[in-house]
């Protein structure tokens with residue numbers, strides 16, 4: 001079984017979304033003709049007078065950032081969702097639309113313009129986690145907000161326009177597609193088995209011990225069996241928790257430690273400030289029990305072979321389904337060796 005998965009094309013099932021990914025391990029053995037060189041990391045100043053996220057600077061809307069010392073959160077000046085838009089729906093034959101309301105915020109992880117999460121101490125990352133918890137509670141308490149999406153886009157390759165360490169929090173009235181799929185899959189499993197889908201998956205992963213990158217007291221960092229991105233990783237709490245507000249103080253720091261470890265390993269992999277999109281999927285804030293939810297954080301990095309060779313989601317992936325060459329097991333082994 002094991003060798004089949006390392007040698008022959010197959011598809012793997014994503015238990016969280018109910019979708020498949022095509023894996024072609026035999027293709028990873030083909031000689032690589034792309035570039036494979038480390039790019040020089042530009043040194044950024046700790047404070048950039050032209051950065052709209054640095055402390056004390058003025059943003060485009062004229063507001064001045066405070067002289068913040070740790071984490072700073074503000075409402076996005078160019079929010080994709082607004083509280084003031086009217087509630088409406090369109091049901092015109094086959095034309096269907098629904099209004100969507102929400103609140104979008106920006107979270108600066110550190111006042112230091114030169115840093116990324118990989119450069120920050122576990123204690124300082126813990127402060128970011130604390131701010132995420134606070135925002136989840138505050139935003140989720142609004143009647144019209146039923147879901148809070150926390151995410152980070154890092155690196156110009158991911159379309160991130162500002163290198164200042166920051167992430168975003170978009171909150172809205174309905175569940176976005178990815179969350180809706182995971183909500184349904186987890187709910188179906190929980191209703192049938194009376195246990196957490198990810199909790200049971202974690203047991204199997206720890207037993208197999210093939211895709212684990214790192215673990216501490218409370219978290220496992222692994223390359224999921226169904227990973228799409230070459231070096232995709234998932235951070236899963238060992239105990240089932242519906243969302244990040246259910247973490248104890250010790251678990252909050254364990255989570256920060258897990259984030260620190262994976263981001264450091266990523267930077268080492270291709271000797272560059274590793275780009276990625278990361279996000280937390282957790283229970284909706286719709287007032288329902290949501291006992292089927294087991295929150296987790298995912299990292300989707302695009303780099304494939306080096307700092308300058310990225311994976312493209314094109315062709316078959318646009319028209320068929322996601323596809324990868326290097327297996328999840330090989331990716332986990334490489335990342336684990338850099339700890």
Ligand SMILES: [Zn+2]
Pocket residue numbers: 047048051052053054055112113164
């Ligand atoms: Zn800055």
